[in-house]
Amino acid sequence: MGMKEKKEFTYKQFIELFIQLALSFMSNTPLPRISEEIVKELHLIYQATIGDWHCCQNYIEIRVFGYELPPYKLPKYLPIRIFALEYLRQRLDVDEVHFVAAKNKSQFKLKAQVGPFICNTRVAGEEANEPLKEMKFALNFSWLYDPLGVISKLRVENKLTPYHHIPRPEIEQFKN
Numbered sequence: 518m519g520m521k522e523k524k525e526f527t528y529k530q531f532i533e534l535f536i537q538l539a540l541s542f543m544s545n546t547p548l549p550r551i552s553e554e555i556v557k558e559l560h561l562i563y564q565a566t567i568g569d570w571h572c573c574q575n576y577i578e579i580r581v582f583g584y585e586l587p588p589y590k591l592p593k594y595l596p597i598r599i600f601a602l603e604y605l606r607q608r609l610d611v612d613e614v615h616f617v618a619a620k621n622k623s624q625f626k627l628k629a630q631v632g633p634f635i636c637n638t639r640v641a642g643e644e645a646n647e648p649l650k651e652m653k654f655a656l657n658f659s660w661l662y663d664p665l666g667v668i669s670k671l672r673v674e675n676k677l678t679p680y681h682h683i684p685r686p687e688i689e690q691f692k693n
Contacts (some may be wrong), residue, residue, distance in 0.1 A: 609642030
């Protein structure tokens with residue numbers, strides 16, 4: 518199809534125009550936009566929730582609590598490999614900004630496996646960002662996001678100032 522049209526496709530377009538349709542045809546059912554594996558990683562149990570996802574019309578956004586940089590707008594159908602890269606990038610940055618930089622104990626366990634990737638070094642977040650940049654995903658807006666107070670509670674336990682979530686009810690109503 519790409520050769521016929523003589524167009525170059527981005528990775529996001531390839532997933533949405535080909536992979537999602539092919540997998541749906543093979544399984545004879547429409548695929549969920551967020552797989553069970555991703556849901557388990559973000560919402561293992563209510564007490565251990567570490568982030569949310571927002572399914573927008575043309576993209577999916579992952580927001581790990583306490584992540585202050587703009588997240589990527591990911592494809593509508595989110596493969597576990599892309600989720601893992603974005604998740605590791607956000608999770609390691611949250612840990613660095615809120616705990617390691619303040620000379621406190623890390624909250625993210627190294628040698629953690631997310632999808633097909635094993636994170637065993639702090640620079641894994643930077644390494645995870647490179648393929649996402651190469652795939653040319655757009656960035657969304659920054660937001661001080663911690664609706665359940667998870668990061669704030671951890672910061673107080675580590676004798677740091679609380680983290681202040683900025684509510685955005687017009688967006689928060691559509692999470693998960």
